[in-house]
Amino acid sequence: MTTALSIQQLTKIYGNGFEALKGIDLEVEQGDFFALLGPNGAGKSTSIGIISSLVNKTGGKVEIFGKSIDTDFSAAKKELGIVPQEFNFPNFEPVFDILVNQAGYYGLPRTVAIERAETYLRKLDLWDKRFEASRHLSGGMKRRLMIARALIHQPRLLILDEPTAGVDIEMRRSMWSFLRELNEQGTTIILTTHYLEEAESLCRNIAIIDHGKIVRNSSMKTLLSQLHKEVLILDIETPIQTAPQLEGFSCELADEHSLEVEVAKEQSVNELFSLLTAAGIKVTSMRNKSNRLEELFVSLVKANAA
Amino acid sequence: MSLKEQWIALMTIVRKEIKRFMRIWTQTLVPPVITITLYFVIFGNLIGKRIGTMSGVSYMEFVVPGLIMMAVITSSYTNVVSSFFGAKFQRYVEEILVSPMPNYIILMGFVLGGVARGLGVGFIVTVVALFFTDMEIYSYPVTIGIVVITSVFFSMAGFVNAVYANTFDDISIVPTFLLTPLIYLGGVFYSIDLLPDFWADVSKINPILYIVNAFRYGVLGITDINVGWAFTMVGIFTIGAFLYSLHLLNSGKRLRM
Ligand SMILES: Nc1ncnc2c1ncn2[C@@H]1O[C@H](COP(=O)(O)OP(=O)(O)O)[C@@H](O)[C@H]1O
Ligand SMILES: [Mg+2]
Numbered sequence: 001m002t003t004a005l006s007i008q009q010l011t012k013i014y015g016n017g018f019e020a021l022k023g024i025d026l027e028v029e030q031g032d033f034f035a036l037l038g039p040n041g042a043g044k045s046t047s048i049g050i051i052s053s054l055v056n057k058t059g060g061k062v063e064i065f066g067k068s069i070d071t072d073f074s075a076a077k078k079e080l081g082i083v084p085q086e087f088n089f090p091n092f093e094p095v096f097d098i099l100v101n102q103a104g105y106y107g108l109p110r111t112v113a114i115e116r117a118e119t120y121l122r123k124l125d126l127w128d129k130r131f132e133a134s135r136h137l138s139g140g141m142k143r144r145l146m147i148a149r150a151l152i153h154q155p156r157l158l159i160l161d162e163p164t165a166g167v168d169i170e171m172r173r174s175m176w177s178f179l180r181e182l183n184e185q186g187t188t189i190i191l192t193t194h195y196l197e198e199a200e201s202l203c204r205n206i207a208i209i210d211h212g213k214i215v216r217n218s219s220m221k222t223l224l225s226q227l228h229k230e231v232l233i234l235d236i237e238t239p240i241q242t243a244p245q246l247e248g249f250s251c252e253l254a255d256e257h258s259l260e261v262e263v264a265k266e267q268s269v270n271e272l273f274s275l276l277t278a279a280g281i282k283v284t285s286m287r288n289k290s291n292r293l294e295e296l297f298v299s300l301v302k303a304n305a306a
Numbered sequence: 307m308s309l310k311e312q313w314i315a316l317m318t319i320v321r322k323e324i325k326r327f328m329r330i331w332t333q334t335l336v337p338p339v340i341t342i343t344l345y346f347v348i349f350g351n352l353i354g355k356r357i358g359t360m361s362g363v364s365y366m367e368f369v370v371p372g373l374i375m376m377a378v379i380t381s382s383y384t385n386v387v388s389s390f391f392g393a394k395f396q397r398y399v400e401e402i403l404v405s406p407m408p409n410y411i412i413l414m415g416f417v418l419g420g421v422a423r424g425l426g427v428g429f430i431v432t433v434v435a436l437f438f439t440d441m442e443i444y445s446y447p448v449t450i451g452i453v454v455i456t457s458v459f460f461s462m463a464g465f466v467n468a469v470y471a472n473t474f475d476d477i478s479i480v481p482t483f484l485l486t487p488l489i490y491l492g493g494v495f496y497s498i499d500l501l502p503d504f505w506a507d508v509s510k511i512n513p514i515l516y517i518v519n520a521f522r523y524g525v526l527g528i529t530d531i532n533v534g535w536a537f538t539m540v541g542i543f544t545i546g547a548f549l550y551s552l553h554l555l556n557s558g559k560r561l562r563m
Binding site: 014015049052053054055056073074075077078080082084086087088089090091092093097098101102104105106107108109110149 | 307308310311312314315317318319322329392393396397398400401402403404405406407408558562563
């Protein structure tokens with residue numbers, strides 16, 4: 001199997017002495033859809049900055065498809081497409097020219113550049129805007145233009161830094177399906193997010209980063225299966241004053257109309273309901289207390305801080 | 307990157323740079339032409355008539371080469387400093403920094419953009435000058451050689467300024483407090499023979515003196531200083547500026563965090 005991205009012992013100390021990365025190791029296989037998840041300030045953008053050579057690293061190694069960003073600079077960069085967190089367009093430049101120029105920076109002949117610009121503008125639904133100056137685009141359009149620009153040299157690895165921040169739900173869904181399709185066609189994709197649903201719905205593998213350290217790195221499945229507890233909220237028909245004693249389940253009264261019950265992974269919900277029925281409690285509706293991934297995330301981050 | 311790819315990348319920057327200053331031509335091409343025309347009218351025509359001759363030629367003839375060089379110098383410098391600082395300020399320099407382009411191509415691209423504007427403005431100003439005076443070129447190789455190398459040097463100086471600049475003020479400090487005085491004291495308006503020995507010697511540490519005199523020699527065949535020495539000086543300055551600019555790009559100073 002080919003490794004698309006390999007990071008070893010990556011460290012970064014900024015000019016003001018702040019240690020943003022404290023020795024990061026990461027491997028992403030070719031074809032993967034990978035999430036780098038972490039709270040604000042965790043070091044996601046710093047890592048991506050180093051990979052794309054916008055930030056100078058303090059120590060460590062980065063290889064893109066086996067090519068070192070230090071010793072094989074040009075070849076490494078040709079493999080990489082980057083969608084930065086913040087817009088970085090020439091404000092007055094028309095959309096079409098932005099793409100054609102970017103292709104030129106990668107050494108693509110102008111005829112090829114013009115063809116590709118059309119292809120990606122159509123794919124990302126920006127063709128009608130091709131003569132607009134970039135500053136006249138909406139936030140969502142700018143995001144898509146950044147994706148088109150990152151793909152113009154057809155890189156094998158695409159990295160997106162919080163691509164759906166500030167993008168409305170509909171646009172987010174269509175961006176997700178675009179990325180899924182791209183991944184199915186063979187592009188390796190890494191995205192950073194602090195939006196958990198995004199990682200859960202798109203990505204096969206995940207690394208969680210906090211305070212400049214990777215605190216967890218596994219497949220999304222393994223991660224989710226390790227969540228052994230869920231809290232269910234049950235709305236009940238008749239108000240009660242004290243929580244019922246349910247053998248094997250811990251149960252609390254949230255208010256007189258709802259119960260919170262912890263269900264471990266090996267326990268059966270059927271059993272819970274038989275106990276409730278036996279206690280004469282009638283459940284009218286039920287929901288999860290919170291996103292499980294979110295809870296795990298919070299607990300990992302807490303553990304790291306401790 | 308292959309040589310062909312590097313060439314394409316280079317031409318992409320150059321084309322973009324030329325498009326930029328052409329698009330805003332009222333800010334880039336018109337002002338120097340107006341300023342220099344005013345100089346022609348006032349110093350050359352009105353006051354010049356009273357001054358009589360300088361170094362054996364009419365004052366108008368004397369002052370025109372210096373004024374052309376002044377336009378070339380400021381246009382080259384300003385083009386690169388504003389374009390590259392703009393790229394940094396709006397962050398689209400990142401488009402270039404993430405690309406596989408080698409640093410010397412980035413530098414050459416911006417420098418050639420500055421040279422294009424410097425030579426373009428120089429050409430327009432020369433055409434305007436022809437309305438005021440006849441110009442016979444004494445030596446084409448010297449004239450063209452010094453214009454090109456000067457424009458290369460000041461484009462690179464503008465690049466260095468842009469790399470260090472953090473605010474728009476920072477890109478006007480050098481032109482206002484350094485470049486303009488050096489140009490005015492660099493023998494554009496007078497021959498340093500007019501100065502007391504001491505100030506004539508002090509003037510000789512001003513690189514613009516060499517540039518202006520070499521150019522005037524190319525046009526008129528008269529000079530205050532040795533022309534070979536002028537080329538050597540400007541050549542050394544240019545190589546120095548090239549190496550320094552490249553060093554800035556390689557180290558990523560103020561460009562890569
Ligand atoms: N140029 C900089 N100088 C100093 N500190 C910085 C700089 N850029 C980022 N940081 C700090 O490094 C940490 C990581 O930032 P970043 O990588 O942007 O986090 P994330 O993208 O995960 O939100 C933050 O604490 C941030 O304040
Ligand atoms: Mg970030």
